[in-house]
Amino acid sequence: MPDVLALDAIVKRILQARVYDVAIESPLEPARLLSRRLKNTVLIKREDLQPVFSFKLRGAFNKIVKLSDNDRAKGVICASAGNHAQGVALAAKTLGIKGVIVMPQTTPDIKVNAVRALGGQVVLHGDSYDDAFAHAQTLMSEKGYTFVHPFDDPEIIAGQGTVAVEILRQHQGAIDAIFVPVGGGGLMAGVAAYIKYVRPSVRVIAVEAEDSACLAAAMKAGKRVTLDQVGLFADGVAVKQIGKHTFDIAKVCIDEVITCSTDEMCAAIKDIFDECRCISEPAGALSLAGLKKYVQRDGVQGQTLIAINSGANMNFDRLRHIAERTEVGEGREAVLAVTIPEQAGAFKAFCQAIGKRNVTEFNYRFSDSSEAHVFVGLTVRNGAEERAELVAGLQRKGYAVLDLSDDEMAKLHTRHLVGGHAGLADERLFRFEFPERPGALMAFLTQLGTQWNISLFHYRNHGAAYGRVLVGLQLGSRSLKELKSSLDAVGYPYSDESSNPAYQLFLR
Template identity: 65%
Template sequence: MLQQYIKRILTARVYDVAIESPIDHAGFLSERLNNNIILKREDLQPVYSFKLRGACNKVMQIPEEERKRGLIAASAGNHAQGLALVAQKLGVPCTIVMPNTTPDIKVAAVRARGAEAILHGDTFDIAYQYSQQLVKEKGYVYIHPYDDEDVIAGQGTIGMEIMHQTQGEIDAIFVPVGGGGLIAGIAAYIKYLRPDVKIIGVESDESACLYEAMKADERVILDQVGIFADGVAVAQIGENTWKVARDFVDEVITVSTDEICAAIKDVFNDTRAISEPAGALSVAGLKKYVERDNVQGQNLVAVISGANTNFDRLRHVAERAEIGEKREALFAVTIPERPGAFRKFCELLGKRNITEFNYRYDDNDQAQIFAGIQLGGNQQDRAAIVESLTGDGYQVVDLTDDEMAKLHVRYMVGGRAEGATNEVVYRFEFPERPGALMRFLNQLGYKWNISMFHYRNHGAAYGRVLAGLQVPVEEQKLLQEYMDKLGYRYWNETDNPAYKLFLK
């Protein structure tokens, strides 16, 4: 199998459009982690993503007469831009079917390169089905974003470049994983020449399709796929990519949203470039690997796969980066309601900075505060704060890993509704586009009174809402059935401690 891919990679036609991307030494990160960290800068491609390579190689393998019929793909962004640029260079028509949730920056980029962008459906699957309908109706040639041998070979040229750009031994290469085209291509080339080099995949823990496939020893379909790292939001690893990955990928590491945000900041600190969440996955996984195995003095390569992100998302990234770096923790703390109580609380923290403090008067005896506290960069420091505060008689709840607290409650602290009887609380995600919030409210219906509502647009493909509904006990089973029919991802947060402490 590897010999077959080696020939395809060595003869791949990618440099008609793509560049040989540079590698950068990550000085700050290397010093901090006590390893030699090298960044492979695929974010510097003409479309700011590695996807250009695979699209270019695939199109170049298609006879000219077939190309003239027109190219088509379903894509939420990076593959779309790559294919659009290739088609523009070759002067052939190109159509991209994109979900309605695709960020504007990606839609505009596709149209700027001369392709027709059709927005259809709220998910990739719906967009894909429509693209297949157009293939049958109009005779277009479909270019798959990852599950194609020529596409895999195109991405494999990254492995070829890493080998001749780096000096000395390479211990491990960390690769973002979505559908698997990138890691399959790199693994095929590297393992053929240097089987001792570890190939380590990195996935978001919200879309870990390769991790689950490796665990089950077969391709699986995820029940749900997270939305933050949209460039790798794939429910099932590709069929062709799985054939390579199952035998030649050494392991898969999963990382959280907070860890991805911290990695985006790390890349920025060393390059002054802003990666998209999927683009920084490799750095997040590399850091986790170093900490887990206490790795020192090794040469580690991280593939920075892309930089296509909406500017508005940077608010969310900045808020979560310090938590992901273990430099901030969030706590709910009960303190006495009397003069000097906050001062004493601060004294207990010593020299640690308070990064956030939310409070509103509730009663004469005690106050609930929502506090962000600076850490020294490790979990032990977080545990030490809890121990110090509880040892002095404070009631403490650690909310650092609580999504509802981080997404919503921190912006809502300051009021309770004692009259909101029979309140149940749900957290939702729904496709984000103009008018989406109103459509969501209309679908939520008028049967139950909305007693609390928080919505914040993070510039992402999906909106996030926290809602309280007043539902009589005898109707709560009916509510559950109604929620299942809505068609949105949701979580029942009625028993969440952050809600009970600050909002109930």
């Protein structure tokens, strides 16, 4: 049970927060299709309908409007490439003060133009958020601006907490759990503090992306930790360290933390589209992904569950990647590597073994005269359980089957590369994240040098800040240690995929 006295001051700030000069009271809408499917009452808090398509303007305005006249006259500054930037820009414009937004030079034009349209003075600096943040600190010292933190500030937390005030006013009946997306924790802290103070019996569940789970790591360690790196698919929650203020609140107000995969977020984006005909950003759909995982894990029925759709600032180019991953995330597609005899009639026999399932993908190219490795996608209806039955059924019929449904490299790259083996004994395979900016590939090649031969290269633009790249490099007469030393010097995050079974079957 949280310390009520400790929460009292936070809740007082929330009740005194000023947000409606710029924000709307977003609707709490029933998700009828999901409710029927999950056998629970599912409600979605539509923060994607805010004027900047995100909850972020609540905290930004509350922070700025509480500044002294002197501080407001000097102007405000923030570092952001996303929703916080738009929130600060709109708040500053509404209050008639100068708002400086420092953004990395790699920021997509759609976001830069959105901030400028809201009246923000955009300063493009550096290639990363860290570069932009450092430059914002420099400008703050030189010009006397007030820095508006994206999450770790009491007034920011209070502004975001107004979401919880609205939820309890809009649904006065029983609520079993509220699911909140977490990056730095501003929304989570505000919602959790208010809910636990007013309705302590309601479970507040934080939801993080698996590859940026800084709160889960902090909860486990009992203190804030800094992640070495974070995934960028859900860029709205891609934070390496939970905030100090927000973690203090989380420790006493959060019932549990659930983490979700990229595929689970993609499936939740589709669910929100099916319910509301709106396209959520990955971070916006994160809480619904957590809600679905919670229901599946615990088998709960007849409960009232609320997910906060925190935003809809989605780059259009990302939709193809999301659509591709949705069926796997929902457990409706099995991605398999199947070995069949290289002989006449083998394809037909395999299709008969599959039965009347819908084939979503079928990739094959001749490799040798004895056997063939087929990369196949098949529709399943009941997730992992049916997938396991499918694999077991094929194995009983004599097929060697490898389930690749959870293999990130297979889903990102291999399915687009199936085309025969190179037969290079000295090849090593690496998966990189490249910043999406002009010259990134040339910078990579320049830093790598000419001593390594590139034997495979696959890249797809997914509309994110970082591109996923698969690279094969030949060792020649040099050692693996030397190669990895060269890759470390390049500075891009990478992982060694040389032992990946999809590579061994289809590309080696």
